[in-house]
Amino acid sequence: MTQALTALRDTSVSHLAAIALTFALGAGIxxxxxxxxxxxxxxxxxxxRHATGFPCH
Amino acid sequence: MLSRLLTGALLAGAAAGLVAAVLQLVLLQPLLIEAEAYEIASIPAAGGEAHGHGATEIAAGIDLARNGLTILFSILIYAGYALILTALMALAESRGHAVTARAGLLWGAAGFVAVQLAPAVSLGVALPGGAAADIAMRQVWWIACVAATGLGLWCLAFGASARAWGAAIVLVLGPHLIGAPQPESYWSAAPAELASVFAPRALGIGLFAWMVTGALAGYLRTRSETAAETRAA
Structure with a gap:
C-alpha cells in the first residue's frame, strides 16, 4: 500500500516536472x-517579430 | 513522459511554423518591404540608419538570406508556442480534461488570443517606421498581458465557479484598463492604408497557424497516449 502510494506520488511528481520543464523550454524559446x-x-x-506582433523596436 | 511531450510539441510547432512562414512570405512580406521603403525615404540624412536590416540590403528585391531567417525563426517561435501549449494540455489532462485534435483547435485559438490578439488590442501590430513607446516598457507590458490573458482563459475554461469567472474577466480586461505604453506623439512613415491591411493579415495568419499548432499538438497527444497504453498493456 505504502509502496503503491510512493510510486503514485513519484509518477505524479515526475509528470509535473516534465510538464514544467516543457513549459519553461517553450517560454525560454x-x-x-x-x-x-x-x-x-x-x-x-x-x-x-513584426508578423507575430512582438514589440520590435 | 518528457520525451513524448517534447517530440509532439516540436513536430506540431515545426509544421505550424512552416505554414506560418509561407503565408507570411506571400501575404505579409510585400507589405513589410513596402513600409521599409517609406521608412528609408523618410530618413533625412545619409548617415541615418534604418532599424533591423541595412538600407542597402532592403532595396534589393527578394532577399534569400532574410527570408531563410524568417522561415527559421517562424519555426522556432511556433515550436516555443507548441511547447507551452503541449505542457498546458498535459496539465489539463492530468486533471481529467481529455485533449483531442478537435479540442486542440480550441486550444490553439485560445493560445492565439492570449499571445497575439490580446497584446494587439492595446499595443497594435506595428509596421516598421512608426512611433512607439520605449521598447523595454512595451515588452514588460506584452509579457504581463500575455500571462494575464492566458491565466484568465484557463480560469474561464476550467474554473467552474463564479469566482473563477470573475477572476477571468479581471485578468483579461486588466492589462487594457491599465493601458499599454504609448508614444508621446504619433507619426508613421508608411501610409495608414498599408498598416490597416498589415495588422489584420498578421492576426489572421496568426490565428490559422495557432489553430494548426493546437490541432497537431492535440492529435499527437492522443497518438502518444494510445502508444503509451499499448506499451503498458
Whole structure:
C-alpha cells in the first residue's frame, strides 16, 4: 500500500516536472526569439517579430 | 513522459511554423518591404540608419538570406508556442480534461488570443517606421498581458465557479484598463492604408497557424497516449 502510494506520488511528481520543464523550454524559446534585443538576434528575427506582433523596436 | 511531450510539441510547432512562414512570405512580406521603403525615404540624412536590416540590403528585391531567417525563426517561435501549449494540455489532462485534435483547435485559438490578439488590442501590430513607446516598457507590458490573458482563459475554461469567472474577466480586461505604453506623439512613415491591411493579415495568419499548432499538438497527444497504453498493456 505504502509502496503503491510512493510510486503514485513519484509518477505524479515526475509528470509535473516534465510538464514544467516543457513549459519553461517553450517560454525560454519565445523570450529569446521574440524579445531579446541583441542586434544580431533582432535583425534575424525582425520580420517574424513584426508578423507575430512582438514589440520590435 | 518528457520525451513524448517534447517530440509532439516540436513536430506540431515545426509544421505550424512552416505554414506560418509561407503565408507570411506571400501575404505579409510585400507589405513589410513596402513600409521599409517609406521608412528609408523618410530618413533625412545619409548617415541615418534604418532599424533591423541595412538600407542597402532592403532595396534589393527578394532577399534569400532574410527570408531563410524568417522561415527559421517562424519555426522556432511556433515550436516555443507548441511547447507551452503541449505542457498546458498535459496539465489539463492530468486533471481529467481529455485533449483531442478537435479540442486542440480550441486550444490553439485560445493560445492565439492570449499571445497575439490580446497584446494587439492595446499595443497594435506595428509596421516598421512608426512611433512607439520605449521598447523595454512595451515588452514588460506584452509579457504581463500575455500571462494575464492566458491565466484568465484557463480560469474561464476550467474554473467552474463564479469566482473563477470573475477572476477571468479581471485578468483579461486588466492589462487594457491599465493601458499599454504609448508614444508621446504619433507619426508613421508608411501610409495608414498599408498598416490597416498589415495588422489584420498578421492576426489572421496568426490565428490559422495557432489553430494548426493546437490541432497537431492535440492529435499527437492522443497518438502518444494510445502508444503509451499499448506499451503498458
Amino acid at each position: 519565445v523570450f529569446v526569439a521574440g524579445h531579446v534585443q541583441a542586434a544580431a538576434l533582432h535583425d534575424a528575427a525582425h520580420d517574424m
